[in-house]
Amino acid sequence: MTAREFEDRLDECLRSWVQDADSNASFTWPSDVIQAIETAPEPDRQERARQARTLLWLHRQVRQAPLPLPAAGFAQRVAEEFRRTSLEESRQVVPFSAGSSTRTSAKSWRARSVFWVAGSLATAVAVATLLILRPASRQQLLVQAPAPSQVQVAPPQRIVDPIRDAGGAYLALVRQVGDALGGVASVEPSDSDAKLTKGRDRAPRTELAVGPTAPRVGQVITESTGAVLDAGDDLRGAIRPVTDSAIGAFSFLWKEAPTGGKRSI
Amino acid sequence: MVFSLCYRMLGDRHEAEDVSQEVFLRALRSLHQWDCQRPMRPWLLTIAANRCRTALGRSQRRPIAREYLDEAPDPRASDDGAAELRSEIQIALGQLREDYRCVFVLFHEQGMSYEEMSVVTGRPIGTLKTWLHRARAQMLTYLRERGLAPEEPEEAHDCTGV
Secondary structure, three states, rough: OOOHHHHHHHHHHHHHHHOOOOOOOOOOOOHHHHHHHHHHOOOHHHHHHHHHHHHHHHHHHHOOOOOOOOOOHHHHHHHHHHHHHHHHHHHHHOOOOOOHHHHHHHHHHHHHHHHHHHHHHHHHHHHHHHHHHOOOHHHHHHHHOOOHHOOOOOOOOOOOOOHHHHHHHHHHHHHHHHHHOOEEEEEEOOOOOEEEEOOOOOOOOEEOOOOOOOOOEEEEOOOOOOEEOOOOOOOHHHHOOOOOOOOOOOOOEOOOOOOOOOOOO | OOOHHHHHHOOOHHHHHHHHHHHHHHHHHHHHHOOOOOHHHHHHHHHHHHHHHHHHHHHOOOOOOOOHHOOOOOOOHOOOOHHHHHHHHHHHHOOOOOOHHHHHHHHHHHHOOOHHHHHHHHHHHHHHHHHHHHHHHHHHHHHHHHOOOOOOOOEEEOOOOO
């Protein structure tokens, strides 16, 4: 048995010991390990015996150190998160009848093929046109183009970015929600969503993802009551926890304001 | 199982709870990716190991045992010697390289085989053996320096005279 094989064998023995008995049980190396030690030439014999003893000692110490356990409310907290996640995902699922997925898939594939063929044809026609057109014709085209003064330039349209537009108002709304929940640690707005971290000091964190889509300052509907709120309303009276637990999950549905306009809080 | 791996990897109870929760949520979300022909444990621990790696990369710091900050003492740690050893083992684990630590915990604490560890870490078995060997050597060196590991352990009664 080589040194590597010997170490592998020791590992194997320890692992089977872990599975078969608890760490306080006595342990005996199997006969093949003892034989591998005793039949080894003298310097190796000592080394292997020392290796077996040391490994067993280390393994025993690690096993005897009690495994850390999570805090008492951990399981409940995970269960709440499970519930909240399931709830969110169930909202996003679009139901369809049995067998429709195949049809949809085939339809989608056909549409993609048609799109690809049409795109290729259009590209080919454009290239051919460019090659066929003589310089004179191109010149003519340029001459026929309208004078710059005749071109009407539309005023630049403002691209609406819901989060950026809502700006402070949106964050204020988030903070207001946080205040209602009590103990806001941080507000982290990002490009796509905003997370609100709730937690008192070392209490378990509950993260509120405020809308999977970019929210606008507008209406908030509480899930539990179904009440519709206008922006600017005091959220404290309307937000209800989904569960009775103090660290329960809260869910909000964000909807755009019916007018689409910005409203301040 | 998941929590203990996270705790050993991160060294902080609260962070371990957060990451464990994330592991379970990720597992729930990607449950459809799990091959039901295979055991769930390595799959779950794979997610846990990856999440721990991400968390460690995010925090950019080595784990520190902060058990003294826990609100409620662990009733099992009533013996001072055991508590000290537990603390030193956690610190020694924190000194290990992230990969070594993961392999050490998976083998000695979770009792995983090399094949299972290979699934969890995505590394070949030969590499894992080398890592585990080095992890043990470093752990022993640390514990010896702290005066907790004897130079020549007396396990004769357990080793049947070896």
